[in-house]
Amino acid sequence: MTAPLDREPVTLLIPAPAAWIRTNDHRSWHPRAELTRVWRTAAAAHAQHARIPAFGMPVAIRGEIWKPTLRRFDVDGHMPSLKVCVDALRDVGVLRGDDFTHVPEMTVAYGGVGAARIVLTITPKEKP
Numbered sequence: 218m219t220a221p222l223d224r225e226p227v228t229l230l231i232p233a234p235a236a237w238i239r240t241n242d243h244r245s246w247h248p249r250a251e252l253t254r255v256w257r258t259a260a261a262a263h264a265q266h267a268r269i270p271a272f273g274m275p276v277a278i279r280g281e282i283w284k285p286t287l288r289r290f291d292v293d294g295h296m297p298s299l300k301v302c303v304d305a306l307r308d309v310g311v312l313r314g315d316d317f318t319h320v321p322e323m324t325v326a327y328g329g330v331g332a333a334r335i336v337l338t339i340t341p342k343e344k345p
Contacts, residue, residue, distance in 0.1 A: 226340040227269050231302055233333035234259035238297040253301050260305035260335075269311050274341050275321050276312065278303060281328030281336040292327050299325050302335055311339070 235255040242249060280299035282292060303320065306312045313319050321342060328336055 224272060224274070224341045226338055227267075229264060229267055229269065229337045229339070231260050231263050231335045231337065233335070237295055237333075238301060239294045240297060241291070241294050242297070256298060256301045257305045257308070260302040261309045264306055264309050264311055269306075269339075271310050272312060272339065272341060275319055277322035277340045277342050278320055278324075279338045279340070280323070280325045281338075282325060283328040283331045283334045283336065285330065285333055287330060292325055296325050298335060299323070299337075302337060306337075306339075 235252050238249065238252050238256060244252075278299075280295075280302065282290075282295045282298075284290065303312070303315050303323065307315045328334075
């Protein structure tokens with residue numbers, strides 16, 4: 218038997234505050250740490266501004282990567298940017314944690330052509 222879902226999905230738009238953090242990034246640790254700080258701070262601020270209440274159940278998170286051109290890129294290479302945004306959701310209390318018991322499903326997808334941004338969709342998952 219599963220517990221009923223008590224929340225609707227929430228969408229959060231996070232405009233890219235800096236360069237993307239990518240898996241194929243060859244920056245040294247210091248510039249990468251600075252990018253991580255900038256992205257995390259921006260994602261936290263957008264989540265707080267959107268007044269997203271805390272999710273008290275496991276969630277699935279879908280992150281859409283939007284870019285201003287049709288230039289090809291590896292979608293999964295942007296997972297580090299998505300992870301930093303999820304960490305920020307934990308920081309501000311939207312998520313209780315970001316481990317597999319709280320976020321059992323996380324996907325990254327191509328969003329489309331437009332302003333550089335990540336669009337997060339947070340969907341409650343049924344408790345086992």
